[in-house]
Amino acid sequence: MSRRFTAAPRRRAGLVFCLLIVCVPMMPSSAQTPPAWLDAYRAPARRLIDAARAEPAAWRRLAELTDTFGPRLSGSAALEGAIAWALERMRADGLDNVRAEPVTVPHWVRGEERLDLLAHGERPLPVLGLGGTVGTPPGGITAEAIVVSSFDDLAARGEDARGRIVVFDVPFTTYGETVQYRSRGPSRAAALGAVATLVRSVGPMGLRTVHTGGFGYDPAVPKIPAAAIAAEDAMTLHRLQDRGIRPRLRLQLGAHVLPDADSANVIGEVRGRERPQEVVVVGCHLDSWDVGTGASDDGAGCVVAWDAARLIRKAGLQPRRTVRVVLFTNEENGLRGGLDYRDRHAGELAEHVLMLEADLGFFPPLTFGFSGSAAAREIVTHIASLLAEVDANRMAPRGEGADIGPSVRAGNIPTMSFNGDEDRYFLIHHTPADTIERIAPEELSRASAAVAVMAYVVADLPDRLQ
Amino acid sequence: MSRRFTAAPRRRAGLVFCLLIVCVPMMPSSAQTPPAWLDAYRAPARRLIDAARAEPAAWRRLAELTDTFGPRLSGSAALEGAIAWALERMRADGLDNVRAEPVTVPHWVRGEERLDLLAHGERPLPVLGLGGTVGTPPGGITAEAIVVSSFDDLAARGEDARGRIVVFDVPFTTYGETVQYRSRGPSRAAALGAVATLVRSVGPMGLRTVHTGGFGYDPAVPKIPAAAIAAEDAMTLHRLQDRGIRPRLRLQLGAHVLPDADSANVIGEVRGRERPQEVVVVGCHLDSWDVGTGASDDGAGCVVAWDAARLIRKAGLQPRRTVRVVLFTNEENGLRGGLDYRDRHAGELAEHVLMLEADLGFFPPLTFGFSGSAAAREIVTHIASLLAEVDANRMAPRGEGADIGPSVRAGNIPTMSFNGDEDRYFLIHHTPADTIERIAPEELSRASAAVAVMAYVVADLPDRLQ
Numbered sequence: 001m002s003r004r005f006t007a008a009p010r011r012r013a014g015l016v017f018c019l020l021i022v023c024v025p026m027m028p029s030s031a032q033t034p035p036a037w038l039d040a041y042r043a044p045a046r047r048l049i050d051a052a053r054a055e056p057a058a059w060r061r062l063a064e065l066t067d068t069f070g071p072r073l074s075g076s077a078a079l080e081g082a083i084a085w086a087l088e089r090m091r092a093d094g095l096d097n098v099r100a101e102p103v104t105v106p107h108w109v110r111g112e113e114r115l116d117l118l119a120h121g122e123r124p125l126p127v128l129g130l131g132g133t134v135g136t137p138p139g140g141i142t143a144e145a146i147v148v149s150s151f152d153d154l155a156a157r158g159e160d161a162r163g164r165i166v167v168f169d170v171p172f173t174t175y176g177e178t179v180q181y182r183s184r185g186p187s188r189a190a191a192l193g194a195v196a197t198l199v200r201s202v203g204p205m206g207l208r209t210v211h212t213g214g215f216g217y218d219p220a221v222p223k224i225p226a227a228a229i230a231a232e233d234a235m236t237l238h239r240l241q242d243r244g245i246r247p248r249l250r251l252q253l254g255a256h257v258l259p260d261a262d263s264a265n266v267i268g269e270v271r272g273r274e275r276p277q278e279v280v281v282v283g284c285h286l287d288s289w290d291v292g293t294g295a296s297d298d299g300a301g302c303v304v305a306w307d308a309a310r311l312i313r314k315a316g317l318q319p320r321r322t323v324r325v326v327l328f329t330n331e332e333n334g335l336r337g338g339l340d341y342r343d344r345h346a347g348e349l350a351e352h353v354l355m356l357e358a359d360l361g362f363f364p365p366l367t368f369g370f371s372g373s374a375a376a377r378e379i380v381t382h383i384a385s386l387l388a389e390v391d392a393n394r395m396a397p398r399g400e401g402a403d404i405g406p407s408v409r410a411g412n413i414p415t416m417s418f419n420g421d422e423d424r425y426f427l428i429h430h431t432p433a434d435t436i437e438r439i440a441p442e443e444l445s446r447a448s449a450a451v452a453v454m455a456y457v458v459a460d461l462p463d464r465l466q
Numbered sequence: 467m468s469r470r471f472t473a474a475p476r477r478r479a480g481l482v483f484c485l486l487i488v489c490v491p492m493m494p495s496s497a498q499t500p501p502a503w504l505d506a507y508r509a510p511a512r513r514l515i516d517a518a519r520a521e522p523a524a525w526r527r528l529a530e531l532t533d534t535f536g537p538r539l540s541g542s543a544a545l546e547g548a549i550a551w552a553l554e555r556m557r558a559d560g561l562d563n564v565r566a567e568p569v570t571v572p573h574w575v576r577g578e579e580r581l582d583l584l585a586h587g588e589r590p591l592p593v594l595g596l597g598g599t600v601g602t603p604p605g606g607i608t609a610e611a612i613v614v615s616s617f618d619d620l621a622a623r624g625e626d627a628r629g630r631i632v633v634f635d636v637p638f639t640t641y642g643e644t645v646q647y648r649s650r651g652p653s654r655a656a657a658l659g660a661v662a663t664l665v666r667s668v669g670p671m672g673l674r675t676v677h678t679g680g681f682g683y684d685p686a687v688p689k690i691p692a693a694a695i696a697a698e699d700a701m702t703l704h705r706l707q708d709r710g711i712r713p714r715l716r717l718q719l720g721a722h723v724l725p726d727a728d729s730a731n732v733i734g735e736v737r738g739r740e741r742p743q744e745v746v747v748v749g750c751h752l753d754s755w756d757v758g759t760g761a762s763d764d765g766a767g768c769v770v771a772w773d774a775a776r777l778i779r780k781a782g783l784q785p786r787r788t789v790r791v792v793l794f795t796n797e798e799n800g801l802r803g804g805l806d807y808r809d810r811h812a813g814e815l816a817e818h819v820l821m822l823e824a825d826l827g828f829f830p831p832l833t834f835g836f837s838g839s840a841a842a843r844e845i846v847t848h849i850a851s852l853l854a855e856v857d858a859n860r861m862a863p864r865g866e867g868a869d870i871g872p873s874v875r876a877g878n879i880p881t882m883s884f885n886g887d888e889d890r891y892f893l894i895h896h897t898p899a900d901t902i903e904r905i906a907p908e909e910l911s912r913a914s915a916a917v918a919v920m921a922y923v924v925a926d927l928p929d930r931l932q
Contacts, residue, residue: 064709067702070589077587121543123536126898207673207899208758232901236533236759243530292674293702432592433673435698 037462038382045386045453047315052449053390056441058307061089062300066293066436073290074330075107075261082286086266086306086327093310095268095325103340105263105330108132110290111254115198115229117237118142118248125233128212128291129253130182130199131333133226140252141165141196141225147238151181151188162193165249169200169234175426178202179213186226187218196225196251200234203426208232211430212289214333225253263287265337266327270312270319272459278321279348280459281355282308282451283404285331292434296425300439300447301358302327308452319459321353328403331359338403342410349411353465354458357401360419362439362447368454369396372414376465380416383457392418392450414465418451503928504848511852511919513781518915519856522907524773527555528766532759532902539756540796541573541727548752552732552772552793559776561734561791569806571729571796574598576756577720581664581695583703584608584714591699594678594757595719596648596665597799599692606718607631607662607691613704617647617654628659631715635666635700641892644668645679652692653684662691662717666700669892674698677896678755680799691719729753731803732793736778736785738925744787745814746925747821748774748917749870751797758900762891766905766913767824768793774918785925787819794869797825804869808876815877819931820924823867826885828905828913834920835862838880842931846882849923858884858916880931884917 052058065082072079083100090098108131115127129135147167148154154161154168166189168181179202186197201211208230217223240247266286272278284301288294309325312318328337342349354372368384370377380395387393399415401408408415420443428434458465518524531548538545549566556564574597581593595601613633614620620627620634632655634647645668652663667677674696683689706713732752738744750767754760775791778784794803808815820838834850836843846861853859865881867874874881886909894900924931 063705067705067709068711069586070583078589081586117536120535120547123544205903207675207894207897208901209673232899232903235903236901239529239533243533245534428673431673433698435674435702437671437698437701 034385035382041386041457044317044456048311048452048456049390049449051311051315052445052452056445058303058444058448059441061303062295062444063436065299065303066295070293071290072286072288072294074105074263074287074333075258079263079287083264083266086286090268094313095309096271098268100264100266101340101344103263103265103329103336104260105336106334107258107261108333109256109258111135111256113254114252116250118250126208126210126230128210128228129255130226130228131212131214131289133253133255134223135255136225136251136253140250142250143195144246145237145249147241154188161189164194165196165198165251166194167198167234167237169238172202172204175202182213183215186215186224187221190221190224194224198227198229200231201228203429205231206427206433209431209433212291213430225251227251227253263329265329265341268309268325270309270323272321273318274320276322278351278353278464279324280321280353280455281324281326281404282455283326283328283355283357283401284359285403286327287329287332289332289430291432294434295436295439296361296434297429298359300362300444304358304362304444304447304451307448308455311448311452312456317456319456321459323455323459331403335402338406342406349407349413352411352413354414354416355404355408356416356418357404358418359401360422361425362443363420363424364391364443365394365421366392366447366450367394367396367419369399369417369419371399373466376414379465383454386453387450390446390449392446500851501848507852507923510783510922514777514918514922515856515915517777517781518911518918522911524769524910524914525907527769528761528910529902531765531769532761536759537756538752538754538760540571540729540753540799541724545729545753549730549732552752556734560779561775562737564734566730566732567806567810569729569731569795569802570726571802572800573724573727574799575722575724577601577722579720580718582716584716592674592676592696593693594676595721596692596694597678597680597755599719599721600689601721602691602717602719606716608716609661610712611703611715613707620654627655630660631662631664631717632660633664633700633703635704638668638670641668648679649681652681652690653687656687656690660690664693664695666697667694669895671697672893672899675897675899678757679896691717693717693719729795731795731807734775734791736775736789738787739784740786742788744817744819744930745790746787746819746921747790747792747870748921749792749794749821749823749867750825751869752793753795753798755798755896757898760900761902761905762827762900763895764825766828766910770824770828770910770913770917773914774921777914777918778922783922785922787925789921789925797869801868804872808872815873815879818877818879820880820882821870821874822882822884823870824884825867826888827891828909829886829890830857830909831860831887832858832913832916833860833862833885835865835883835885837865839932842880845931849920852919853916856912856915858912
């Protein structure tokens with residue numbers, strides 16, 4: 001997931017609410033008495049869950065994806081290779097209407113990077129340019145560092161930032177709260193005359209682990225190079241400053257932008273038997289940042305969405321409506337896939353019954369978030385009650401997703417997210433450690449089962465979700 | 467600590483034994499009745515422990531060392547800066563006979579490094595050349611990878627290694643067992659015609675964490691470039707091979723050797739009041755690998771050894787014999803400091819009552835290892851019983867230390883190690899994550915207290931430790 005998904009202040013309120021309520025029963029009181037219609041779905045749910053748990057198919061597919069193609073940044077040969085591979089494998093799985101919908105995407109390239117603390121020789125510090133940063137001049141930028149603890153601290157130091165490299169050393173609390181220093185820090189520093197910005201990685205402290213991610217330049221101020229450093233190094237620079245030392249740094253970023261590149265959203269369906277024009281979308285994004293292998297962000301979401309459709313087909317189930325898997329492109333640094341889907345399918349959005357996106361990993365516990373009418377919430381909560389066995393019967397107040405966002409807003413479509421534990425997710429988010437080794441096969445199988453059941457039942461309900 | 471310390475097979479036996487016995491009371495039976503002489507040391511121990519725990523002095527000193535100088539590889543300006551700093555601060559602490567004993571050390575330089583998996587473009591993988599490796603030609607070495615699980619597996623593949631990059635994908639069990647693939651893997655692969663070697667990092671899986679370390683070239687075969695990769699990447703290459711794919715890699719290592727450099731062991735003492743020529747050495751090594759900041763390996767050992775002497779002096783205690791702190795140089799890639807000490811002090815080794823080294827971090831639980839006579843073991847076990855309050859009253863069967871090794875073997879000197887938990891230590895050992903953020907101030911204060919009490923009492927005993 002990109003900053004778009006969680007940077008908004010409302011996200012944090014949602015998270016806090018979610019954290020509060022996961023400890024208490026989340027079913028509405030009517031859930032105490034399951035409705036009669038639910039009984040018809042117990043047998044299909046049983047088949048889907050058993051099939052999902054019989055073999056680690058989703059994990060194996062994720063291993064093939066991440067081993068073969070690695071990270072999949074927009075514009076890269078790896079992303080286009082993964083798209084071609086997904087199309088081929090979806091067809092081999094027997095999905096319907098497998099196709100690529102062309103999307104033109106930005107092509108930012110990281111280049112070579114290096115950060116040195118200049119004291120007693122050159123001391124290299126791990127660094128990752130933020131996605132979309134401008135590069136430095138060839139010899140890099142050499143300047144003193146000034147370390148600040150907050151935007152208020154930066155403002156209080158005023159002229160101290162001029163000609164210096166501003167380091168934001170802000171400890172991680174929640175993603176929604178802390179990401180503002182990545183999102184807005186570079187231009188806030190530039191407004192005070194800083195020559196570059198380093199942001200303490202947005203995530204819990206790892207093992208000298210650096211988190212990249214996107215941000216936005218304020219067009220009113222100069223664009224300065226912006227990069228992330230490990231929490232450990234932000235703290236080191238801070239301690240040096242506290243001892244009266246002005247650390248000197250040299251930052252070299254080879255970042256540059258190439259012409260836009262061809263890419264595509266990948267689509268595959270289980271065609272509906274009665275009302276195929278009505279669609280339940282199960283989405284994710286196939287692109288990733290260029291570090292790690294985009295396993296939890298969001299390869300896992302893609303193999304689970306795709307596996308849900310495969311399981312429905314394999315179980316011989318054909319719902320009344322169409323289940324459509326969409327592997328979006330360019331979520332991380334452009335959202336062009338989500339925007340293209342909205343525009344290309346503008347005339348059909350009224351027929352979109354539900355859009356679900358999974359882009360927060362599948363580390364237990366699993367939770368469905370939902371935004372829509374109270375009546376619809378009651379129905380999906382009943383469906384989730386079929387998923388106690390795979391520990392996925394939790395509901396959270398809100399559903400959202402970066403890729404589905406443009407469409408659900410344009411079409412006022414019921415929205416669902418399917419999320420894992422945030423502590424484990426944000427430890428590796430946008431880092432070299434976002435690899436399949438973090439993910440247990442059984443965790444992915446449970447997620448596949450849950451999405452398969454949810455998508456199938458919503459697509460098959462006698463009455464359309466309102 | 468370097469490979470020398472734990473690579474020997476006997477080390478593993480010692481560890482297993484140690485693991486077995488830490489669950490049962492470790493005092494000899496006579497320890498049930500404390501001897502009368504111990505009572506005289508309860509008050510001094512109380513003062514040393516209280517002084518150590520009153521403020522996080524050792525942690526603050528470690529922060530200053532690691533923040534100011536960072537990693538301290540032999541030959542670097544950082545190591546020499548740290549040596550000058552330690553001399554100055556030891557004098558300020560009021561230690562006696564503070565001096566540098568010059569040592570000439572090897573000067574290996576890592577240079578620029580890069581490893582790419584060549585598939586769908588270039589995919590950079592985290593890499594660290596092993597200490598002492600030769601470099602690659604300027605354009606690097608490009609070859610297919612062959613992944614093996616053991617030396618037997620390598621032998622079974624025979625000619626498959628020729629012209630290829632051999633990847634040892636051996637999961638970590640214990641350091642003593644797994645380090646053989648780093649120590650001997652490069653030349654075993656070279657003997658079969660391999661053009662380079664990549665070793666799965668020797669340590670528990672971290673967060674795409676790479677562990678460097680030393681190794682030895684067999685003079686009978688060509689020297690080939692050797693580097694470590696993360697466990698995750700070794701597993702990825704292995705899975706690719708299992709799917710019938712021969713991954714192509716390009717390895718670029720800028721390693722080279724410069725002329726030997728000037729360095730020094732740093733010595734400071736609390737001079738004995740009755741028999742100053744009799745010496746209790748408390749040792750550690752001030753050099754480190756060039757990644758991380760050498761906080762646990764072995765900056766922590768140095769600040770604790772040094773702080774023990776400072777605490778004894780500060781408490782106004784003057785033992786019968788001399789307590790000598792030695793911050794050795796060049797443990798990691800040469801052991802020249804330990805060898806120089808042995809030769810320079812050859813005539814005095816008979817007056818060395820005990821040599822203690824701390825080089826396994828101070829993550830709880832803390833344990834004293836001891837090698838010496840049964841009578842001496844009984845005495846130091848009684849002394850350790852004074853340290854229950856700081857959770858340091860455990861004894862293990864053997865004492866050892868890389869830097870003190872040459873001297874204790876030459877002088878047949880009673881040997882003590884003071885070690886922390888190996889699981890936490892080897893997670894970060896020789897990695898960029900060996901920084902002070904892993905270490906709690908209270909953990910270091912407890913270690914300082916323990917070493918201060920042990921060193922003081924051994925130095926003050928009415929009868930010399932036999």
